[in-house]
Each structure stands twice: as structure tokens, then as C-alpha cells.
Amino acid sequence: MNEAEKKSYLERYKQKKQNGEYFWPDSIAKDAIVSLMIFMLLLGLAIFAGVPSEPPANPSDTSYIPRPEWYFLWMFQLLKYFPGKLEGIAIVGLGLLIVIGLFGLPFFDRSPKRHPLNRPVATIAMSLIVIGIVFLTIQAVVTTPPQAEALDLGADLASRVEAGGALFQEHCAECHGADGEGAEITSSPGDFTDPLNSEDFLVTRSRDTIFQVISFGQPGLGMQAFGLPYGGQLTDQEIRVIVDFIESWYVSPEEEAAGPDLSLIETPSYAQHVQPILDKRCASCHSRRLKGNFSVVGYDNFMTTGDNAPVIIAGDAANSILVQMLHGVKTDAGGQMPPARALRADQIQLIERWIDQGAQNN
Ligand code: HEC
Numbered sequence: 056m057n058e059a060e061k062k063s064y065l066e067r068y069k070q071k072k073q074n075g076e077y078f079w080p081d082s083i084a085k086d087a088i089v090s091l092m093i094f095m096l097l098l099g100l101a102i103f104a105g106v107p108s109e110p111p112a113n114p115s116d117t118s119y120i121p122r123p124e125w126y127f128l129w130m131f132q133l134l135k136y137f138p139g140k141l142e143g144i145a146i147v148g149l150g151l152l153i154v155i156g157l158f159g160l161p162f163f164d165r166s167p168k169r170h171p172l173n174r175p176v177a178t179i180a181m182s183l184i185v186i187g188i189v190f191l192t193i194q195a196v197v198t199t200p201p202q203a204e205a206l207d208l209g210a211d212l213a214s215r216v217e218a219g220g221a222l223f224q225e226h227c228a229e230c231h232g233a234d235g236e237g238a239e240i241t242s243s244p245g246d247f248t249d250p251l252n253s254e255d256f257l258v259t260r261s262r263d264t265i266f267q268v269i270s271f272g273q274p275g276l277g278m279q280a281f282g283l284p285y286g287g288q289l290t291d292q293e294i295r296v297i298v299d300f301i302e303s304w305y306v307s308p309e310e311e312a313a314g315p316d317l318s319l320i321e322t323p324s325y326a327q328h329v330q331p332i333l334d335k336r337c338a339s340c341h342s343r344r345l346k347g348n349f350s351v352v353g354y355d356n357f358m359t360t361g362d363n364a365p366v367i368i369a370g371d372a373a374n375s376i377l378v379q380m381l382h383g384v385k386t387d388a389g390g391q392m393p394p395a396r397a398l399r400a401d402q403i404q405l406i407e408r409w410i411d412q413g414a415q416n417n
């Protein structure tokens with residue numbers, strides 16, 4: 056800076072200072088207004104846009120791709136250009152260089168000129184940095200694969216159950232039946248899966264247990280792993296809605312008590328009225344697991360199997376072992392059936408009517 060320049064600079068500086076503003080209250084007022092505006096903006100964003108939160112963290116989910124917030128994406132991208140050990144140099148070294156540069160700025164940028172056009176080196180350097188950051192950020196967004204498509208866990212239960220139902224039909228129904236009632240396993244004919252929709256299953260398995268079984272499978276029993284971490288094809292989110300679907304089969308004692316009154320059905324049908332009760336309440340122990348060698352899979356088995364067969368005497372409900380057990384009367388064949396919770400009175404009476412009317416396969 057030559058003498059003339061210095062003089063005019065000092066002159067202007069003096070002038071500015073003379074008719075200058077006061078820090079209090081002039082500057083403070085300006086600051087306060089801008090602060091308030093930013094605060095209102097944040098408040099508005101918080102109220103109307105909300106926090107972009109991801110699903111709860113899950114340590115067993117290996118499909119999750121961790122990534123930094125958007126304003127760090129450029130660094131994230133930068134790392135990709137420095138292989139292996141060089142990463143450290145890139146992040147620490149580059150950062151250090153920039154900070155040292157900033158400290159040195161007053162020593163090498165001593166021109167009094169403030170207009171960007173009068174400061175080509177600084178302007179170009181800064182532009183390059185900004186362009187670089189924008190470029191790297193875009194590059195990072197474009198090249199990162201999207202997070203595995205997430206089902207909205209916040210959705211209401213009904214839509215989760217619906218989504219879970221669709222996935223169940225696609226992946227599970229062939230081995231577990233459309234309603235989880237159990238089905239013949241195609242790969243080993245003659246083998247059936249236990250019902251998943253039975254009270255027995257649903258009461259004794261927690262959501263977590265069901266989740267783990269689906270995710271990890273039961274390799275020894277012929278159930279493959281479905282979770283991505285174990286080589287399956289379902290995300291944790293998808294398995295969670297399947298669990299919601301499975302849980303939706305559970306009918307609590309209160310709900311069951313409120314079920315349709317069967318006492319109005321004069322001539323019960325086996326297929327329409329009896330079998331559904333057996334599927335729901337008996338099959339978990341009397342289909343694949345043949346407790347007492349008694350099977351409720353199909354009419355013929357129902358009528359003929361059991362260590363104490365026949366347990367049903369057509370036309371004589373009162374003397375049928377099965378009916379006695381339904382009433383909780385202890386017989387040689389065992390105690391109350393189902394052991395945990397007796398059938399509703401009108402369900403038992405319906406089965407009695409059906410037996411008294413000849414126990415037809417109707
Ligand atoms: C290839 C046939 C097959 C497919 C497909 C299959 N499973 Fe299984 N699953 C089995 C077998 C076999 C078992 C062993 C227990 C049994 O026989 O009931 C089993 C067991 C289970 C169990 C534990 C049962 C218990 O009594 O503890 C659950 C829960 C289950 N499967 C859910 C599912 C779900 C949900 C799907 C779909 C995502 C699915 N399974 C797909 C064959 C299959």
C-alpha cells in the first residue's frame with residue numbers, strides 16, 4: 056500500500072468512525088432481529104417439517120448403511136479418493152492445513168482492498184473450495200445406494216398388519232398355510248408345520264422370539280433364515296410387520312368371549328363350525344405333535360385317532376371321552392382340553408350337538 060492509498064484509507068476510516076453506529080443499541084437491535092427471525096424459522100421447521108428420524112437403531116441389522124449428515128457428505132466422499140491408511144492424512148492433514156492457512160491469513164493477505172474483484176487470488180481460491188464441496192456432496196448423494204426401502208413403522212397397526220399379511224402370503228404361506236394354520240412341507244411330504252395361529256403358539260412366544268425365529272430361522276427343523284443378516288431376503292422392518300400380522304391372529308379371552316354366539320346354530324357342520332375351533336385351539340398339540348396320539352388334522356383322524364380311541368362316540372356326546380375332557384373332567388386319557396383355557400361353553404355345546412346328531416362329516 057503506498058502512502059496516498061494509506062492516507063485515503065485512514066481518512067475514510069476516521070469518517071466512518073465519526074458518523075458510525077453505537078454498539079448499544081444499534082447493533083444489538085439488528086442482531087436481536089436477525090436472531091429472532093432465525094429462531095422463528097427453526098421453530099417453524101420443527102413444528103411443520105419435524106425431525107427426519109430413522110427407525111430405531113438395530114445392532115443386528117447389517118443391511119444398514121451408516122452415513123453422515125448432509126453437511127459432512129463431502130468429507131465422506133473425499134475419503135473415498137484416499138485408499139487405506141491415506142484416509143487419516145486426508146482428514147487430519149487437510150483439516151490442519153486449512154486451519155493453519157486461516158491463522159496465516161493476516162500475514163499474507165495484507166491488501167486493503169475489500170471488493171472480491173480486487174482480490175483475485177482469494178476469490179478464486181474460495182470459489183474453488185465452495186465448488187469442490189458442492190461437487191463432492193452431489194457426488195456422494197449420487198453414488199450412495201438408497202437405504203433398503205423402509206416400511207413405515209409409524210403407520211397404524213392396521214396397515215402394518217396388511218403389509219405383513221402380503222409378505223406372509225408371498226414368503227411363508229406355502230409352508231405355514233395362508234392363515235398360519237400349518238401346511239404340508241413341500242420338500243418333505245407327510246411332514247406338517249405346527250400352526251402359528253394357535254393360542255398355544257401365540258401365548259407362549261413373545262414378539263421378540265417370533266422375530267428372532269423368522270430372522271434366524273430354525274435350521275435344524277427346516278425353517279430357513281429370512282433376515283438379511285443371516286443370508287435371507289427380508290429386512291428387519293419387513294419381519295416386524297410380519298410379526299404384527301402373526302400377532303393379529305391372537306384372540307384374547309375377552310375378544311373370544313365376545314365372539315359370535317354359537318348356541319343359535321341348530322345343526323352344526325363339521326367343516327364350517329367344528330374344524331375351525333379345532334384348528335385354532337387344538338391343532339398346536341394334536342397335528343404334528345401328536346399328544347396322546349390324537350390328531351385333529353382332517354375328519355378321519357379326528358374320529359379315529361388317540362391312545363384311547365375312539366374318543367368320539369357318534370350320537371352319544373355324554374359318553375365321548377373328548378367331550379368329558381372339554382368339560383375338564385379327568386379321564387384316563389388326560390385332563391381338561393385345551394389344558395390352558397377351556398373352550399367357551401357355547402363352543403362345547405356346539406360340539407356336543409354335532410356329536411349327538413351323528414358326528415357327520417358335513
Ligand atoms: C420351506 C418351508 C417354510 C417356509 C417358506 C417358512 N417356514 Fe417357518 N417353519 C418351517 C418349519 C419346517 C418350521 C419348524 C417348526 C414347525 O414344523 O412348525 C418352521 C418354524 C417357524 C416358526 C416357529 C414355530 C414354533 O413352533 O416355534 C415360525 C414363527 C415361523 N416358522 C415363521 C415363518 C414365517 C413368518 C415365514 C415367512 C417369512 C416362514 N416361517 C417361512 C418351514 C417354513
Ligand code: HEC
Pocket residue numbers: 255332333336337338339340341346347348349360361362363364366376377380388389390392393394395398
Ligand atoms: C397345549 C397342548 C394341548 C392342546 C392345545 C390340546 N391338547 Fe389335547 N392333549 C394334550 C396332551 C398332552 C394329551 C395327553 C394327555 C395325557 O396323556 O395325559 C392330550 C390328550 C387329548 C385327548 C386324549 C387322546 C387319547 O386318545 O388319549 C383328547 C381327546 C384331546 N387331547 C382333545 C383335545 C381337544 C379337542 C383339544 C382342543 C379343543 C385339545 N386336546 C387341545 C395336549 C393338548
